[in-house]
Amino acid sequence: MSFTIAKSGEVTLVEVEGQLIVGNRQELKQRVLDELDHGERHFLIDFARTGYIDSSGLGVLVSLSKKIRELGGELRLANLNDDLRTLFELTKLDTLFQIADTRERALESF
Amino acid sequence: MRVALEMAVPNDVAQIERVVARVVATCADxxxxQRQLHFNVPVALTEALSNAILYGSAQQGDALVTxxxxxxxxxxxxxxxxxxxxFDLEACTRDPTAPENIxxxxxRGLFLMRRLMDRVERYGGHGNVVRMVLELP
Structure with missing residues (x-):
């Protein structure tokens, strides 16, 4: 699993490659918190190259979303495959996050 | 049960990805x-392994998870x-979709295990065993 962080205008774009699970979720959390500390407020996580996310990965997304909102920002998600979308629907996290079908649509919506 | 794979896993969450891949390969055999192979099995097994490593064997030094x-x-x-x-399976499973929990x-771990497998049971004896059953077509 690896993360790539890039900028697209005012949006910090995070790509997750591989699995987001208990063994690596803290790394993602810390990378996003570091960006928050640097003043970034708009985040998009792109899951186009993500295999699956476990409950601790989902938990980190929830906690990051809350933290970002508290600081006046926003976290959006894009490119969930059918399995990941099922996971979000089962846990009703699809009601908590704005989820776009593509990265472009997500970026347009900020 | 006719056992197709048995492996001892060191008490380290970094091992989970490797173990899940090995079990998925066995399940393919x-x-x-496909859908259960690449979604239900890896997600439910990852949750069970996390729980075993973080809350089970973690308190027992160098203990292994099997x-x-x-x-x-x-x-x-x-x-x-x-x-x-x-642990008490019923008492430890809460509804993460409830407004107060979301x-x-x-x-979310036990909840996902129970949603993605047909049956989840826990029994004791020597140690603690979580058994997950997926009915095949």
Whole structure:
């Protein structure tokens, strides 16, 4: 699993490659918190190259979303495959996050 | 259960990805359907392993977690055994979709295991065993 962080205008774009699970979720959390500390407020996580996310990965997304909102920002998600979308629907996290079908649509919506 | 794979896993969450990949490969040999093979099995097994490592064997020093996969009748059976004191499955499962829980960071693991497998059971004896059963077509 690896993360790539890039900028697209005012949006910090995070790509997750591989699995987001208990063994690596803290790394993602810390990378996003570091960006928050640097003043970034708009985040998009792109899951186009993500295999699956476990409950601790989902938990980190929830906690990051809350933290970002508290600081006046926003976290959006894009490119969930059918399995990941099922996971979000089962846990009703699809009601908590704005989820776009593509990265472009997500970026347009900020 | 006819055991197709049994492996001892060091008490380290960094091992989970490797173990899940190995079990999924075994399940492919057992003709588990693709959707279950690539979604239900890895997600549910990852949760069971996390719980065993973080809450079970973690309290027991260098204890190992044992994973077994096999068939019983027309079902896939996955067992994750740890050396911890065990837990009450019903009491520990809460509804993470409830409004008061949805923004909690924790509490989705057992819920997902029970939604993605047909049966989840826990039993004691020597150590603590979580058994997950997926009925095959």
């Amino acid at each position: 057992l003709h588990v359907p 994973v077994r996969a096999g068939l019983a009748d027309r079902s896939l059976v996955l067992e994750v055994a740890d050396e911890g004191p065990g 923004e909690r960071e924790d509490g």
